[in-house]
Amino acid sequence: MKEIIRFLSSVLYYVEERRYPLAVAFKRSLNLNRPRGVDSNLLFEYARQLLLSYYSLPQARRTVRIKYWLENKGNLNVSFPQWMEKKLGSLLDVNALKSSLxxxxxxxxxxxxxxxxxxxxxxxxxxxxxxxxxxxxxxxxxxxxxxxxxxxxxxxxxxxxxxQDKASSLVVEALRPQIKERLVELSSAPGIKASLYMMLTENKNEVFLADIDFNRISKEMILLKRCGVDMNKVHIVHQDSVRNSLIKADKVLLDAPCSSSGMINNDPSILITLNSCEKVDKFSKLQKTLLREAVNMKASDVVYSVCSLFPEEGEEIIDEYYEIAERPFDNYNYGYPNFRSSFKSNRVFPHIDFTEGFFISRLKLTRL
Ligand SMILES: C[S@@+](CC[C@H](N)C(=O)[O-])C[C@H]1O[C@@H](n2cnc3c(N)ncnc32)[C@H](O)[C@@H]1O
Missing domain, CATH: 3.30.70.1170 (Sun protein; domain 3)
Structure with missing residues (x-):
């Protein structure tokens, strides 16, 4: 028991103090404080559940909070920070979302x-x-x-x-991939969607994959190779896509950097590290700029997606282009109501679709 407490304290430390995502906090803690004889799958589930009930724990030292969690884990509910609870309360069934997590x-x-x-x-x-x-x-x-x-x-x-989450695959499907077209992805690392795109187009298309983060690009290249993607067809572009250097494509994917609030089920550290609306607004500004760059390209379609539950990163971004926007899928929910683009977008949710929470819309630039 002592070893499990030490291990979970270490996870909590990395999330609270270093702001690491759960996967990184878990790996570091496993390297430093791995409890003997406990399956790592179970340990990960403990860490995930601990973070999901973070706001139900007493205000006390880390080890006290963890002991409390271990004694009460069967009865503790998933809890969100107040600002998030309030914000999501007017948009979706928060209780259903929480129990699905x-x-x-x-x-x-x-x-x-x-x-x-x-x-x-x-x-x-x-x-x-x-x-x-x-x-x-x-x-x-x-x-x-x-x-x-x-x-x-x-x-x-x-x-x-x-x-790969189904929502992430839906983003690629929204592109309606066709053989012999050129795809540009403006924020592409670590390349999971690009690898699916290459699978659906049988390794026949040229893709231009941009990202600002060099380390993530390196991981992307490794991942694509391991997935069997034909690297002769892949052009990696290290750029800040706010100043995009790519001019022409058939289709553009902007799977934008975001609050990741749609990924709470896989990474509940977001409940702790995303601690205000300000961060969401910051992402929203960046998304607007990146989408403007995407729309300025010579292309027929732009697919815009975010793994976020907040309309500031979804509907509000597409509102500016609602005349050329279209809803990618008939069989998934519309965007949140009362936005100009509500009917021109999809939202998928953990409590409805058993997926991560994603917003997806497609812009038809040929209608401009
Ligand atoms: C949601 S992730 C993309 C995931 C990727 N589409 C996939 O499926 O594997 C967002 C990416 O945006 C990148 N990014 C953030 N700001 C950027 C910018 N200004 N220009 C280009 N890429 C950026 C991040 O480095 C990160 O890799």
Whole structure:
């Protein structure tokens, strides 16, 4: 028990003091304070649940809070900071959202560049993984409450399946990928959507992948190679897309930097590190500028997406272009009501779609 308390204290320290995302805080803590004989899958779930009930804990030293959590974990509710609760309360069913966060749904994508679906299904059955093939996207598989660490499986290590949320795949589907078109992605790292785009276009298209962060670009190149993407078709551009140097494309993807509030189920550290509306407004300004750059390109379509639950990063951004915006999917929710672009966008949610929370809209530049 002492070792678990030390481990969770370390996770909490990295989140509270260093503002690290859960995955990084977890990895560092595992390296420093790994409790003996406890499965790391269970430890991750402990850390995730601890952060989800962070605001239900007493105000006390870290170790006291963790002891309290361990004694009461079965009865503690998911809790949001007040400002977030208030803000989301007028937009969605916060209680439904909170209860959905307790359960963990993991999505995996069959990487058709390296594997075929039937073989993967047989392998998952062999590992006794309970799963469901998605009804909309034939290559997506939903794993509910996974009992084993998927990352430990050979099929993941070999990139024959890739952990990727269904909402992230919907963003790529919104581009309606066609063979022989050129795609520009203005903020592309670590390349998970680009790798799906290359899969759907059978490695035949040229893609121009931009990002401001050199380290993330390096990881992107490694990921794309491991996924079996034809690197001869990939052009990496290290740029601040606020001053975009790319002029022409058929389609543009702007999967913009955002508050990540739609990813609370996978990374509840956001509840602690995203501590004010000010940060959301800052992202909103950057998103507006990046979208202006995207719209100024010679292209037919721009897909705009964010993994955010806040309208400042979604509907309010698209409102400026509502005349040329269109709703990518008929079978998913509209954007939040009372915005000009409400009916010209989609929102998917953890409590409705079992996905991360995403906003997606498509602009038809040919209508300008
Ligand atoms: C949501 S992530 C993109 C995820 C990526 N589309 C994928 O699916 O793997 C946002 C990215 O925007 C990048 N970014 C932030 N500000 C930027 C800017 N001014 N210009 C270009 N990229 C930027 C970040 O480095 C980050 O990699």
């Amino acid at each position: 307790k359960e963990k749904t993991v999505w995996i994508r069959v990487n058709l560049l390296k594997a075929d679906i039937d073989k993967i299904i047989r392998e998952l059955e062999r590992y006794n993984v309970e799963f469901e093939i998605d009804k909309d996207l034939y290559y997506m598989i939903k794993v509910k409450e996974p009992q084993i660490r998927l990352s430990s499986l050979d099929i993941v290590k070999e990139c024959r399946i890739i952990p």
